[in-house]
Amino acid sequence: MKHLSDQELMRIVQAGDHSPASEIYDRYAGRIYNFALRFLRSPEAAEDAMQEVFVKMLKHANQFQGDAKLSTWLFSITANWCRDYLRKSDNKSKEAEDVLVTLPAPAENAPDRNLERRENEIRIQRALQALTAEQREAILLSRYQGLSYAEIAQIAGCSEGAVKTRVFRAMETLKKMLLVDPRGGDQCLNVLP
Amino acid sequence: MPLLLTWSLDAAGREAAHRHIETCPECHEEWLSMKDTWQVLADLPQVDVPPHVRDRFLAAALPQQAVVIPFRRRPAARWLAQAAAVVVLAGGAYFAGQRTAPVRLAPRGAAVTAAQPMMQGQPVYSIAETRVLPAASMSPNIEGRPDIENVQFVDADPRDGQIGVAFDVTQHVTVTGSPADKSVVRLLSYVLQNDPKSSTARSQAIDWVRQTYSEPRYANPEITQALASVLHNEQHEGVRIRAVDTLQKLPPKFTSSGDATREALIDALKNDPNPSVRIKAVEALARMANSGQSLDQAAVDTLRQKAAQGDENLYVRVKAAEALSKIGPR
Numbered sequence: 001m002k003h004l005s006d007q008e009l010m011r012i013v014q015a016g017d018h019s020p021a022s023e024i025y026d027r028y029a030g031r032i033y034n035f036a037l038r039f040l041r042s043p044e045a046a047e048d049a050m051q052e053v054f055v056k057m058l059k060h061a062n063q064f065q066g067d068a069k070l071s072t073w074l075f076s077i078t079a080n081w082c083r084d085y086l087r088k089s090d091n092k093s094k095e096a097e098d099v100l101v102t103l104p105a106p107a108e109n110a111p112d113r114n115l116e117r118r119e120n121e122i123r124i125q126r127a128l129q130a131l132t133a134e135q136r137e138a139i140l141l142s143r144y145q146g147l148s149y150a151e152i153a154q155i156a157g158c159s160e161g162a163v164k165t166r167v168f169r170a171m172e173t174l175k176k177m178l179l180v181d182p183r184g185g186d187q188c189l190n191v192l193p
Numbered sequence: 194m195p196l197l198l199t200w201s202l203d204a205a206g207r208e209a210a211h212r213h214i215e216t217c218p219e220c221h222e223e224w225l226s227m228k229d230t231w232q233v234l235a236d237l238p239q240v241d242v243p244p245h246v247r248d249r250f251l252a253a254a255l256p257q258q259a260v261v262i263p264f265r266r267r268p269a270a271r272w273l274a275q276a277a278a279v280v281v282l283a284g285g286a287y288f289a290g291q292r293t294a295p296v297r298l299a300p301r302g303a304a305v306t307a308a309q310p311m312m313q314g315q316p317v318y319s320i321a322e323t324r325v326l327p328a329a330s331m332s333p334n335i336e337g338r339p340d341i342e343n344v345q346f347v348d349a350d351p352r353d354g355q356i357g358v359a360f361d362v363t364q365h366v367t368v369t370g371s372p373a374d375k376s377v378v379r380l381l382s383y384v385l386q387n388d389p390k391s392s393t394a395r396s397q398a399i400d401w402v403r404q405t406y407s408e409p410r411y412a413n414p415e416i417t418q419a420l421a422s423v424l425h426n427e428q429h430e431g432v433r434i435r436a437v438d439t440l441q442k443l444p445p446k447f448t449s450s451g452d453a454t455r456e457a458l459i460d461a462l463k464n465d466p467n468p469s470v471r472i473k474a475v476e477a478l479a480r481m482a483n484s485g486q487s488l489d490q491a492a493v494d495t496l497r498q499k500a501a502q503g504d505e506n507l508y509v510r511v512k513a514a515e516a517l518s519k520i521g522p523r
Contacts, residue, residue, distance in 0.1 A: 018254050019255070025250055025251070029246070029247065030242055033242040038237070042396075042431065043431045044392035047393075047429075048392070054250045054254070055253050114507075120233075124234060143231065164195065167195040168194065171195055171231075174230050175230040178233045
C-alpha cells in the first residue's frame with residue numbers, strides 16, 4: 001500500500017475496507033503524537049488522543065473530502081480532541097508535572113551534551129506551557145508541523161488573521177522566555193504585513 | 194515577523210518586509226531575536242511513538258487479525274462497570290460463562306451465587322462480575338434505557354416450566370460514603386489496580402486518590418498497597434511516576450503503610466526499566482529520610498548501589514548520591 005496516495009488509501013477505507021489503517025497510521029503517527037504530546041503535555045493523554053484520532057478516522061472516513069489534505073483533517077480531529085481534553089482538565093499543576101514525565105531519558109554516552117540538551121528541552125517546554133492553549137496550538141502546528149496559516153485556521157476553526165495574531169503573541173512570549181538577552185523591537189513592527 | 198519566519202509572504206511581501214527591516218534598527222533587532230527564538234525552538238526533539246500505541250490502534254482497527262496488545266506487566270482484568278448480570282426468572286437456576294446452546298435449568302434455589310438474599314442490616318448491593326437473580330427479587334421496573342447486550346435465552350425446564358434470560362448490562366453506579374468506609378477503600382483499591390480503560394483514566398484515579406487520602410485521618414494501608422501494586426505492574430511510565438508521587442504524599446499513619454511505601458519505592462528504584470521512574474523513586478526515598486521516616490538498611494544499601502552503579506542512568510546516580518548525603522553516614 002505504500003505506493004498509494006493518502007486519497008487513494010482513504011477511498012479504500014471509505015469503501016469499508018480498513019486494511020490501509022496501518023499504512024495511514026505509519027505515515028502520520030509520529031506527527032500526530034508529537035503534536036498531541038506537546039499540546040497536552042502528558043504522554044498518557046497523547047496516547048489516548050492517538051487511539052481516538054485514528055479510530056475516528058476509520059469510523060468517520062466518509063466525512064473526509066477527497067480533495068482535502070489528510071494531514072489537515074487528522075490534525076483537525078486531534079486538535080478538537082486535545083481542546084476537549086484541556087477543557088475537562090482543570091488541574092494546571094498536574095499538567096506542569098507532566099512536562100518532566102515527558103522528557104526522554106538521556107543516553108549514557110556524552111552525558112554533558114545530553115544534560116545541555118535536556119536543559120534546553122525543559123526550557124522550551126516551560127516556555128510552551130506559558131502560552132495559551134490557542135497560541136500553543138498555533139505555534140506547534142506552524143513551527144513543528146510546517147502547516148500554513150490557512151491550514152491552521154481550518155484546524156483551529158478561526159480566521160487566518162486570528163492565527164497570525166496567535167503566532168505573533170506566542171513568539172513574543174517565547175522570545176522573552178527563551179532568549180537570555182532578548183533584543184528590542186516595538187510597535188513599529190505592526191506596519192509589517 | 195512570524196509571516197516572514199514561516200515563509201507565509203509572497204515574494205513581493207517578503208521583499209517589502211526585508212526592505213523595511215534593513216532601514217529600521219528596531220525592527221532589525223526584533224527580526225534577529227525572532228529568528229533566534231525560532232531557531233531555539235528547534236531544540237525540542239521529536240519523540241518516538243511507543244510501539245504499544247500502534248498495537249492498540251490496530252487491535253481496534255483490524256479486530257479480525259490476531260494483534261496482541263502487550264500489557265507488559267499488567268494482569269488481565271475486566272472493567273468494573275461492565276458487570277455481567279444473569280437473571281433467572283422465578284427460578285434460581287444457575288448458569289454462567291460462555292454458552293452457545295440453551296442451558297437446562299437447575300433445581301430451584303440450587304446455586305444462587307452473588308445475590309443471596311441479604312439479612313436485615315447487611316449490605317444490599319454487591320459489585321460482581323456474574324450475578325444470578327430470582328425474578329421475585331428484581332423490580333419489574335427497568336430504569337432509564339440500559340444498554341443490554343449478549344442476550345441469551347434458557348428454555349423452559351420441563352420439570353417446573355421456569356425460563357431464563359441472560360444478558361450483559363452496562364450500569365453506571367455511584368457509590369457514596371466516607372473515604373474511610375471499607376467499601377469505598379476496597380472499591381478504589383480495585384479501580385486503581387484493574388481499570389484497564391486508559392492510562393489517562395488511571396492517572397486521574399491516582400490524582401484523585403492523592404487529593405482525597407492525603408489527610409492523615411484517611412490513611413489506609415489498603416490504598417498504599419494498591420498504589421504499590423500499580424507501581425509494580427503498570428505499563429505506562431507516566432502512571433508509575435504518579436504512583437510514586439502519590440505514595441510519598443500519603444501519610445504514613447500505619448507502620449505497615451510506611452513499610453509498603455518504602456518497599457515499593459526500593460523495588461521501583463531497583464527494577465523499573467524507566468530512569469524517570471527510578472529518579473522519582475530516589476527522590477521519594479530521600480524525602481522520606483528528610484522527614485524523619487526511617488530508612489532501613491536495605492534502602493540505604495540500594496541507594497549506595499545505585500550511586501556507584503556505572504551503567505545506571507547518570508541522573509539516577511546523582512540523585513542517589515544526593516539522597517545518601519541527606520541521610521548522612523551510617
